[in-house]
Amino acid sequence: MTTSTGVEELPIRTGDDVVRVRQLVRARAQEVRLSLVDQTKLVTAASELARNTLVHGGSGTATVETLSRDGRSGIRAVFADEGPGIPDVDQALTPGWTSGSGLGLGLSGARKLVDEFAIDTAVGRGTTVTVVKWTR
Amino acid sequence: MERVPVLSLGDALLVSIQIDLQDNTVLALQEDLAERIVSTGARGVLIDISAVDIVDSFIGRMFASIAALSRLLDAETVVVGMRPAVAITLVELGLSLAGVRTALDVERGMKILRALSDRREVRQADEADADLVPVAEGGGPAAGA
Ligand SMILES: Nc1ncnc2c1ncn2[C@@H]1O[C@H](COP(=O)(O)OP(=O)(O)O)[C@@H](O)[C@H]1O
Numbered sequence: 001m002t003t004s005t006g007v008e009e010l011p012i013r014t015g016d017d018v019v020r021v022r023q024l025v026r027a028r029a030q031e032v033r034l035s036l037v038d039q040t041k042l043v044t045a046a047s048e049l050a051r052n053t054l055v056h057g058g059s060g061t062a063t064v065e066t067l068s069r070d071g072r073s074g075i076r077a078v079f080a081d082e083g084p085g086i087p088d089v090d091q092a093l094t095p096g097w098t099s100g101s102g103l104g105l106g107l108s109g110a111r112k113l114v115d116e117f118a119i120d121t122a123v124g125r126g127t128t129v130t131v132v133k134w135t136r
Numbered sequence: 137m138e139r140v141p142v143l144s145l146g147d148a149l150l151v152s153i154q155i156d157l158q159d160n161t162v163l164a165l166q167e168d169l170a171e172r173i174v175s176t177g178a179r180g181v182l183i184d185i186s187a188v189d190i191v192d193s194f195i196g197r198m199f200a201s202i203a204a205l206s207r208l209l210d211a212e213t214v215v216v217g218m219r220p221a222v223a224i225t226l227v228e229l230g231l232s233l234a235g236v237r238t239a240l241d242v243e244r245g246m247k248i249l250r251a252l253s254d255r256r257e258v259r260q261a262d263e264a265d266a267d268l269v270p271v272a273e274g275g276g277p278a279a280g281a
């Protein structure tokens with residue numbers, strides 16, 4: 001069974017908010033003693049996803065919580081917006097593909113950097129990306 | 137928005153990133169550096185990222201852009217002090233930063249910049265000699281025509 005504690009939600013409306021999301025994810029990852037490399041991977045993924053929420057989704061929220069399952073701890077971060085949604089998720093997940101002027105490495109990169117990754121999106125309704133990183 | 141200070145040291149510019157980088161700060165730094173390279177005639181740019189705990193695709197792209205734009209402005213860029221966890225993460229993210237010169241620390245970075253600038257001076261001296269020879273001998277393609 002997975003239990004969740006310490007749910008915290010931050011708005012993502014500006015570039016400074018993206019920095020605050022990184023800081024919160026970092027603090028939580030340190031709390032559960034993720035290794036330094038795993039912390040760095042998770043925070044980097046969070047940075048990419050928070051930027052997508054801002055740039056592609058218009059604005060939104062990040063929700064961070066601590067998980068516990070079978071003696072392991074993890075951090076879950078959820079990035080939600082009510083923007084345009086993603087018409088073709090496979091395309092969006094292709095490294096190097098961008099609809100804008102980015103490098104197109106955010107979504108595909110974030111997926112590689114975490115243990116669990118899920119996208120829930122609908123055109124015209126918005127996008128929610130959920131990631132989890134577990135201690136080893 | 138916080139700005140990253142750019143220091144002038146001899147014929148190099150020194151940037152030590154000590155703050156959390158938000159995207160506008162990154163863009164401003166790129167512009168500041170382009171202007172400062174031109175206004176100071178700097179031949180080298182050293183960017184110290186030893187205090188930077190994450191580099192995502194946006195920040196990573198800045199290093200590549202600064203390296204490219206400095207080359208266009210006749211200067212070389214070296215990024216120094218990347219943390220091991222950051223390097224591991226960048227590779228997994230898919231960002232190789234090909235074309236960005238790196239060094240382990242500031243000292244080695246400065247050494248690279250000095251070596252590049254010495255090599256350039258030698259090359260310029262050679263080119264100057266090459267120009268002088270035909271003139272001194274009164275020859276050269278133009279004179280022969
Ligand atoms: N939250 C989102 N809302 C709408 N579209 C998105 C969202 N996140 C990602 N996308 C789409 O997926 C593409 C790939 O995202 P990403 O890999 O982060 O590249 P980049 O942000 O550099 O364009 C984006 O260009 C965009 O079209």
Ligand SMILES: [Mg+2]
Nearest residue numbers: 052102106107
């Ligand atoms: Mg992106």
